[in-house]
Amino acid sequence: MKKNTVRFYVTITIVKIATKILKLLGRNATHLPGWMANKLCPDFLGHLEKPERLVYITGTNGKTTVSNLTAEVLKDNGYDYINNASGSNVSEGVVSALLSKSSFFGKSRCKLAVLEVDERYSPLIYPYMPPDYLLCTNLFRDSYKRNAHTEFISGVLNSQIPKHTKLILNGEDLISNHLAMENERRYFGINCPDGHSSSDNIIKDIVACPNCGALLKYDYIRYNHIGRAHCPNCDFGSPELDYSVEKIDYENQRCLIKMPGGTCEFKLIGSNVTDIYNMLAAIALLSELGLEVSQIQKSFEIIKVVESRYYSENVHGKELVISLAKGQNPIACSRICDFIRHETGTKAVVCMMDDCYDAKESSENIAWIFDIDFEFLNDASVKQIVLTGVRNADYHLRLLMAGIPEEKIVLCDKEEDAASYVDYAAVDKIYILHDIYSVQYENAKKVYQDLKNRLEERGEEA
Numbered sequence: 001m002k003k004n005t006v007r008f009y010v011t012i013t014i015v016k017i018a019t020k021i022l023k024l025l026g027r028n029a030t031h032l033p034g035w036m037a038n039k040l041c042p043d044f045l046g047h048l049e050k051p052e053r054l055v056y057i058t059g060t061n062g063k064t065t066v067s068n069l070t071a072e073v074l075k076d077n078g079y080d081y082i083n084n085a086s087g088s089n090v091s092e093g094v095v096s097a098l099l100s101k102s103s104f105f106g107k108s109r110c111k112l113a114v115l116e117v118d119e120r121y122s123p124l125i126y127p128y129m130p131p132d133y134l135l136c137t138n139l140f141r142d143s144y145k146r147n148a149h150t151e152f153i154s155g156v157l158n159s160q161i162p163k164h165t166k167l168i169l170n171g172e173d174l175i176s177n178h179l180a181m182e183n184e185r186r187y188f189g190i191n192c193p194d195g196h197s198s199s200d201n202i203i204k205d206i207v208a209c210p211n212c213g214a215l216l217k218y219d220y221i222r223y224n225h226i227g228r229a230h231c232p233n234c235d236f237g238s239p240e241l242d243y244s245v246e247k248i249d250y251e252n253q254r255c256l257i258k259m260p261g262g263t264c265e266f267k268l269i270g271s272n273v274t275d276i277y278n279m280l281a282a283i284a285l286l287s288e289l290g291l292e293v294s295q296i297q298k299s300f301e302i303i304k305v306v307e308s309r310y311y312s313e314n315v316h317g318k319e320l321v322i323s324l325a326k327g328q329n330p331i332a333c334s335r336i337c338d339f340i341r342h343e344t345g346t347k348a349v350v351c352m353m354d355d356c357y358d359a360k361e362s363s364e365n366i367a368w369i370f371d372i373d374f375e376f377l378n379d380a381s382v383k384q385i386v387l388t389g390v391r392n393a394d395y396h397l398r399l400l401m402a403g404i405p406e407e408k409i410v411l412c413d414k415e416e417d418a419a420s421y422v423d424y425a426a427v428d429k430i431y432i433l434h435d436i437y438s439v440q441y442e443n444a445k446k447v448y449q450d451l452k453n454r455l456e457e458r459g460e461e462a
Contacts, residue, residue: 028086049108061332080110120147136167163182206225210236212234222273269305328365343429350418
């Protein structure tokens with residue numbers, strides 16, 4: 001913590017007044033206060049007192065879910081903590097979150113902070129507020145315009161991770177689990193054959209040993225490059241797991257997790273393999289923070305995935321599902337396609353994954369569409385795919401390249417009309433896949449409600 005200056009006190013006064021005004025206007029005040037603070041005092045974060053224990057959660061996919069799960073368990077067990085679940089994961093969001101629990105003099109009112117941090121923003125955050133714990137969910141290629149190369153992102157993180165930081169890493173991701181090798185660490189992963197596995201992905205971000213260049217030998221691949229592998233020429237390879245899922249019972253939604261203190265049973269929060277990784281990551285972090293196993297187990301009995309990420313309900317015998325499919329991120333989109341093909345019953349898929357809701361100054365790059373494993377939807381159980389929005393022709397071409405029959409594909413120029421194109425009689429389940437932006441989510445909710453209304457009308461007529 002730096003010595004406070006007149007500039008800092010002027011800034012914190014202005015920002016706290018602005019925060020009160022925003023809240024009176026019904027705003028969340030989770031980004032603008034941080035933006036103002038950084039503009040008025042560029043080293044503002046360095047003047048705030050660091051909580052006694054500071055946890056950062058980062059990674060390409062799953063960091064929001066892991067952060068939310070961790071926060072829910074802490075809340076359920078009576079912890080007072082700082083969290084940016086309702087705000088952004090960039091420097092402005094982190095500053096806003098810390099500021100919300102700080103005094104006028106920059107003193108922290110909480111002893112614990114659990115913050116989701118975008119991996120690209122680590123150089124703007126870690127030097128001022130170094131973490132005591134860092135959980136990295138995984139590292140994949142992501143948006144082409146920001147972090148399309150995993151070596152670049154891992155290099156950014158490696159240059160910023162303090163030597164005292166304890167790491168909690170995915171033991172089945174050979175990229176993230178080799179971060180800051182001198183640091184103390186714990187590994188988590190799935191150590192059983194019944195975790196849904198698929199190795200037929202387009203993208204594999206690590207195929208050769210980074211030490212000697214030899215082709216890696218994979219014992220198994222869970223998806224993309226997630227799995228266990230070793231180099232035949234040197235000692236590079238997957239580590240032993242400290243927290244591991246040993247058995248999964250999908251029917252009863254339970255799993256057995258081996259922990260340092262023994263093997264314990266937990267309720268699953270979802271059937272997707274990524275849900276299991278996210279759940280396990282949160283459990284490992286909470287355990288390292290000192291929570292008792294019984295506390296974590298009890299909380300997971302009542303936790304649900306945030307509805308903006310995944311929600312389903314049964315409407316007159318049809319299952320209606322709305323799910324996030326993170327735009328410009330081919331791995332995340334491939335995971336939901338793989339999940340859909342493994343689900344039972346016949347399905348229709350409504351794609352609402354346009355990236356046109358991004359910042360106006362950004363340049364759209366549709367190459368990521370061709371990295372998505374749409375081949376997973378070339379399945380007999382998928383009866384119809386409705387492509388919506390301004391990019392529907394691009395998606396149409398990609399689906400044809402994936403071998404999906406033309407007769408299964410429907411083009412819909414206006415997203416709001418999607419429900420009128422669905423063949424309700426031919427399917428048991430309808431999936432709506434939407435991008436991460438709030439505008440797209442709101443549009444997806446409208447389509448969801450339209451689908452629900454039509455299903456209810458059909459049910460009443462029957």
